[in-house]
Amino acid sequence: MRISHWIDGKHWAGVADRTGEVFDPATGEVRAHVDFAGAGQVEEAVAAAARAFPGWRDTSLAARSRVLFAFRELLTARKDELAKIITSEHGKVESDAAGEIARAIENVEYACGAPQLLKGGFSENASRGVDVYSIAQPLGVVGVISPFNFPVMVPLWFVPNAIACGNTVVLKPSEKDPSASVFIAELFAEAGLPDGVLNVVHGDKVAVDGLLAHPAVQAVSFVGSTPIARYVYETGTSHGKRVQALGGAKNHMVVLPDADLDLAADAAVSAGFGSAGERCMAVSVVVAVEPVADELVAKITERMAGLKVGDGRDPSSEMGPLVTAAHRAKVQSYVDAGVAEGAELVVDGRDIAVEGGGFWLGPTLFDRVQPEMSVYREEIFGPVLSVVRAGTYDGALELVNANAYGNGTAIFTNDGRAARRFQNEVEVGMVGLNVPIPVPVGYYSFGGWKDSLFGDSHAYGPEGFHFFTRTKVVTSRWPDPSQGGVNLGFPRNT
Numbered sequence: 188m189r190i191s192h193w194i195d196g197k198h199w200a201g202v203a204d205r206t207g208e209v210f211d212p213a214t215g216e217v218r219a220h221v222d223f224a225g226a227g228q229v230e231e232a233v234a235a236a237a238r239a240f241p242g243w244r245d246t247s248l249a250a251r252s253r254v255l256f257a258f259r260e261l262l263t264a265r266k267d268e269l270a271k272i273i274t275s276e277h278g279k280v281e282s283d284a285a286g287e288i289a290r291a292i293e294n295v296e297y298a299c300g301a302p303q304l305l306k307g308g309f310s311e312n313a314s315r316g317v318d319v320y321s322i323a324q325p326l327g328v329v330g331v332i333s334p335f336n337f338p339v340m341v342p343l344w345f346v347p348n349a350i351a352c353g354n355t356v357v358l359k360p361s362e363k364d365p366s367a368s369v370f371i372a373e374l375f376a377e378a379g380l381p382d383g384v385l386n387v388v389h390g391d392k393v394a395v396d397g398l399l400a401h402p403a404v405q406a407v408s409f410v411g412s413t414p415i416a417r418y419v420y421e422t423g424t425s426h427g428k429r430v431q432a433l434g435g436a437k438n439h440m441v442v443l444p445d446a447d448l449d450l451a452a453d454a455a456v457s458a459g460f461g462s463a464g465e466r467c468m469a470v471s472v473v474v475a476v477e478p479v480a481d482e483l484v485a486k487i488t489e490r491m492a493g494l495k496v497g498d499g500r501d502p503s504s505e506m507g508p509l510v511t512a513a514h515r516a517k518v519q520s521y522v523d524a525g526v527a528e529g530a531e532l533v534v535d536g537r538d539i540a541v542e543g544g545g546f547w548l549g550p551t552l553f554d555r556v557q558p559e560m561s562v563y564r565e566e567i568f569g570p571v572l573s574v575v576r577a578g579t580y581d582g583a584l585e586l587v588n589a590n591a592y593g594n595g596t597a598i599f600t601n602d603g604r605a606a607r608r609f610q611n612e613v614e615v616g617m618v619g620l621n622v623p624i625p626v627p628v629g630y631y632s633f634g635g636w637k638d639s640l641f642g643d644s645h646a647y648g649p650e651g652f653h654f655f656t657r658t659k660v661v662t663s664r665w666p667d668p669s670q671g672g673v674n675l676g677f678p679r680n681t
């Protein structure tokens with residue numbers, strides 16, 4: 188099977204100089220080859236988006252939102268098919284893929300409200316006979332660059348809002364699971380989106396660099412690992428573009444001594460091993476405030492023993508494989524390093540036996556992890572949960588705040604005052620109070636702090652609309668000719 192670009196409303200018919208392999212992670216087999224864009228295909232896609240821009244910008248709000256409503260209906264109708272596509276290239280279990288699509292639909296629903304959301308302000312008689320009002324206009328061609336771990340949700344954090352605001356888009360999805368983006372582009376076309384408004388180019392750094400340097404690309408929304416997010420932010424802004432670049436994470440779940448430890452253990456296992464830990468909001472560190480660590484570790488271990496790891500297409504599987512052999516090897520190298528550095532390996536997932544040649548790694552648990560160990564410092568992005576023992580609430584808070592990342596965090600407690608203090612003091616962008624994966628709903632915005640986000644706009648919701656528009660303020664006066672006269676003074680409001 189060949190997966191290729193979608194440019195100007197059709198599948199690209201050329202022959203690619205370079206291609207990449209796309210695996211079925213549960214079998215380890217190559218299921219497809221994906222074309223990698225060179226400078227020429229990036230140019231074709233940006234040119235198509237630039238040509239489509241004037242017409243789309245001038246399309247009425249009613250017509251734009253009608254396309255989004257139609258897309259929502261098609262996406263809802265075809266969600267099972269799309270979930271299977273996600274599972275076949277990413278490996279996550281189908282029910283998890285369905286959850287990703289449900290959260291993506293929230294963003295489409297938000298964008299359907301564009302006519303309401305794009306209303307500006309109007310001040311009648313700001314000065315005598317003078318009205319002032321603001322309008323929000325689209326930027327032009329925008330680039331969206333997405334990671335492998337949410338091949339539907341992350342593109343749909345940006346694409347619906349960008350086009351609702353009147354922009355045209357070039358999407359560069361992850362080369363590891365590229366099929367979902369093409370499926371989305373086809374559904375948009377069926378929903379009535381004009382040719383060129385959404386284009387998809389596949390590939391790697393060459394395609395990304397092409398977008399970052401292209402003078403017609405006005406803005407870039409990026410999601411991926413921190414080193415690449417930093418690079419995209421610095422390169423894009425140095426080319427004069429507006430950039431939001433969301434990076435990696437190391438999410439801590441703090442468990443206070445008064446918490447219900449069964450609920451906390453359920454949450455740690457669900458949020459630590461769901462999607463094999465390949466979520467930017469996965470819990471990767473449990474901070475157990477003493478004296479609860481022994482009991483909490485025992486409860487987590489007990490739950491891990493019951494987890495069913497297997498092919499995501501089998502409805503009884505709870506956790507699938509890792510995305511590629513290379514990623515599996517990287518995650519395993521962190522487990523090896525944790526052992527070498529002296530962390531206590533409570534559950535070892537390295538030798539898990541699952542049928543087939545997939546990229547399997549079982550749920551793994553470390554206890555007595557120290558902050559200087561690589562398993563603590565670095566983002567592993569796999570099914571590896573670390574427990575750090577803290578003496579006090581203050582020690583736990585200090586640990587979370589000293590971490591370089593600040594994407595998500597959670598606290599488990601029955602003490603409202605302690606939770607409220609945490610919400611106020613913690614230096615993290617998304618906080619859960621007894622909620623382990625606090626991904627904001629579509630009408631708030633998603634984003635971390637510190638090394639988890641470069642730029643000042645979070646993704647989707649109100650900040651998404653802000654990112655994809657620029658405002659213009661109009662000051663208007665319709666004077667009577669008798670009110671003329673030269674006046675060199677600075678205009679004052681009377």
Ligand code: NAD
Nearest residue numbers: 333334335360361391392395411412415433434435436467
């Ligand atoms: P990645 O950084 O390897 O890739 C992300 C995108 O950048 C892909 O489209 C890829 O093709 C491109 N890319 C890769 N190397 C590049 C390079 N050298 N130059 C230019 N472009 C390059 O990330 P990934 O492995 O696909 O995804 C996992 C990462 O994404 C994790 O770190 C995870 O935490 C992060 N993530 C963050 C969020 C968030 O909202 N903060 C959400 C999802 C995933």
